Amino acid sequence: MFDPIYFKSQFPLFDHSENQSLVYLDNAATTQKPQCVIDAIVDFYTKANGNANRSSHRLARVATNLLEKARLQAAEFIGAESKNTIVFTSGATESLNIIANGFRDKLSSGDEIILSLVEHHANIVPWQEVCHSSNAKLVFAEINLNNVKSLVNKKTKIISVTAASNALGLVTDLNSLREIKKQYPDIIIVLDGSQLVAHKPVDIKSWPCDFFVCSAHKFYGPTGVGLLYGRESLLSCLLPLKFGGEMIDNVELHKSYYVTGPERFEGGTSPLSAIAALSACFDFWSKQDRAQMVQYENLLTGYLYEKINKLCDKYPEIYLVGDKKSNIGIATLASNQYSMADIGFWLDEENIAVRVGNHCAQPLFRSLNVRSVLRISLAAYNTREDIDKCVSSFEGFLRENSQPYLLPKEKGYFDVSLLDYRELYGLNNWQHRYKKIMQWGSLLPSRPRLRSEENLVVGCESFLWLSGEKKEGKYYFWVDSDSAVVKGLAAVILCRVFGEKKETILAIDFQQYFLDLGLEKHLSQSRVNGVNAILKSVFDYAER
Numbered sequence: 001m002f003d004p005i006y007f008k009s010q011f012p013l014f015d016h017s018e019n020q021s022l023v024y025l026d027n028a029a030t031t032q033k034p035q036c037v038i039d040a041i042v043d044f045y046t047k048a049n050g051n052a053n054r055s056s057h058r059l060a061r062v063a064t065n066l067l068e069k070a071r072l073q074a075a076e077f078i079g080a081e082s083k084n085t086i087v088f089t090s091g092a093t094e095s096l097n098i099i100a101n102g103f104r105d106k107l108s109s110g111d112e113i114i115l116s117l118v119e120h121h122a123n124i125v126p127w128q129e130v131c132h133s134s135n136a137k138l139v140f141a142e143i144n145l146n147n148v149k150s151l152v153n154k155k156t157k158i159i160s161v162t163a164a165s166n167a168l169g170l171v172t173d174l175n176s177l178r179e180i181k182k183q184y185p186d187i188i189i190v191l192d193g194s195q196l197v198a199h200k201p202v203d204i205k206s207w208p209c210d211f212f213v214c215s216a217h218k219f220y221g222p223t224g225v226g227l228l229y230g231r232e233s234l235l236s237c238l239l240p241l242k243f244g245g246e247m248i249d250n251v252e253l254h255k256s257y258y259v260t261g262p263e264r265f266e267g268g269t270s271p272l273s274a275i276a277a278l279s280a281c282f283d284f285w286s287k288q289d290r291a292q293m294v295q296y297e298n299l300l301t302g303y304l305y306e307k308i309n310k311l312c313d314k315y316p317e318i319y320l321v322g323d324k325k326s327n328i329g330i331a332t333l334a335s336n337q338y339s340m341a342d343i344g345f346w347l348d349e350e351n352i353a354v355r356v357g358n359h360c361a362q363p364l365f366r367s368l369n370v371r372s373v374l375r376i377s378l379a380a381y382n383t384r385e386d387i388d389k390c391v392s393s394f395e396g397f398l399r400e401n402s403q404p405y406l407l408p409k410e411k412g413y414f415d416v417s418l419l420d421y422r423e424l425y426g427l428n429n430w431q432h433r434y435k436k437i438m439q440w441g442s443l444l445p446s447r448p449r450l451r452s453e454e455n456l457v458v459g460c461e462s463f464l465w466l467s468g469e470k471k472e473g474k475y476y477f478w479v480d481s482d483s484a485v486v487k488g489l490a491a492v493i494l495c496r497v498f499g500e501k502k503e504t505i506l507a508i509d510f511q512q513y514f515l516d517l518g519l520e521k522h523l524s525q526s527r528v529n530g531v532n533a534i535l536k537s538v539f540d541y542a543e544r
């Protein structure tokens with residue numbers, strides 16, 4: 001039986017005093033690293049640091065051997081036919097850019113490239129760029145490639161799709177790609193395996209694909225390194241993306257010849273310490289029983305969906321986007337009533353890490369008519385207890401915020417001038433302060449006319465629009481946002497400056513103000529950036 005507790009004990013981050021109560025459910029963004037992966041980075045620099053493929057001394061040989069060992073391990077890990085099919089890149093994004101750019105000179109006007117609606121931006125934008133310069137056309141298949149066969153025709157040159165969706169967790173059914181490959185062997189098939197690798201074994205030899213990409217940091221490896229698998233015959237004729245040392249066969253004054261092996265795409269010094277850590281990561285994987293891990297993760301995914309379904313039944317204002325069938329352990333929630341940023345903020349306060357936003361899949365969520373979602377993504381070190389804590393905290397938010405805030409009758413029309421920041425001083429715990437800030441955010445009226453490009457405050461976690469006006473030497477401000485928390489935080493700032501003169505505004509020590517309100521330590525970096533962006537806008541107005 002797979003033992004998640006033992007598995008987790010190998011990840012030192014969870015033992016650190018700051019993280020002992022952490023519930024980490026943002027594994028689709030990045031996974032934590034086992035001790036052996038972390039050690040390998042230190043080991044490389046303390047024992048073996050030399051540059052690979054260059055100098056003739058011992059350390060350079062050690063580094064070269066390490067690089068080639070990792071290449072062989074990578075080939076074995078994904079079931080590739082040879083290590084010559086493996087290119088080290090900085091991650092899936094670079095791998096996809098290399099592939100797309102490599103086909104730039106092989107595509108012409110009218111050629112078609114099929115992507116699917118669920119693609120990560122990393123598998124859309126590079127192809128858009130290539131289409132701009134080659135006049136080829138992008139065609140989009142439905143989620144899970146339901147209609148992909150009907151889109152294929154003589155003009156189809158490439159199909160580039162995800163093997164599992166980062167936004168919904170759905171594993172792509174490879175059968176339709178298999179049939180297409182049989183019927184049209186010349187169509188190039190690219191699979192983005194970024195999300196799949198940590199959850200399902202990969203066997204490229206038996207898969208219908210010519211290229212496969214992934215990032216080490218998503219499968220317990222280090223950041224800074226990823227893989228690009230390509231069939232040897234194809235790799236040797238793709239134009240590289242980077243030019244320089246290492247990828248060269250011969251350099252003349254006005255022309256150069258590039259090697260045909262994987263080094264063709266590895267110009268410059270490779271991220272050797274990351275590759276050393278990746279090698280340790282492959283060793284780590286070789287010690288796991290994959291079948292048992294898959295079985296455990298499937299059970300955990302089933303449990304996650306069971307709990308979330310119950311929550312959605314109880315609070316119909318939230319709903320699941322996606323399905324538990326063929327899912328790598330991702331549950332994605334949306335709501336027409338609540339801002340997901342507010343719920344993410346609430347969970348973060350309880351040390352529960354999830355992701356909120358559009359997950360680099362804007363076309364998907366636009367097609368589903370969903371603005372922002374909250375994603376819970378599992379890894380093998382998660383347990384039922386993690387899920388229970390997350391769902392119970394989520395429910396806590398829904399319970400606390402189920403009643404709309406009603407405006408006291410005597411206040412009538414509401415704006416920031418009616419807020420008194422001193423109300424926050426009296427609240428001694430974070431939950432109460434959070435509730436008050438949410439309440440302020442909810443009380444401030446929606447102002448659709450404010451929502452213009454010029455009023456958009458860049459740097460906020462959710463969209464925030466701010467506008468100001470100067471009347472008789474005093475400044476007045478208005479805000480709008482989908483997120484009550486973001487709007488409430490803006491209100492905390494604006495109620496201090498509303499109706500004040502320039503000298504007063506510029507003299508306020510906002511850092512001290514946030515400290516006094518006890519908000520400082522609750523503002524994550526991205527939220528601090530948002531607060532700073534609001535302050536900058538306010539100061540810009542005051543300087544006018």
Ligand code: PMP
Nearest residue numbers: 091092093120122166194195215
């Ligand atoms: N594709 C998918 C499906 C992803 O989930 C991601 C990362 N979220 C990427 C590509 C890009 O990976 P990276 O940022 O590591 O290059």
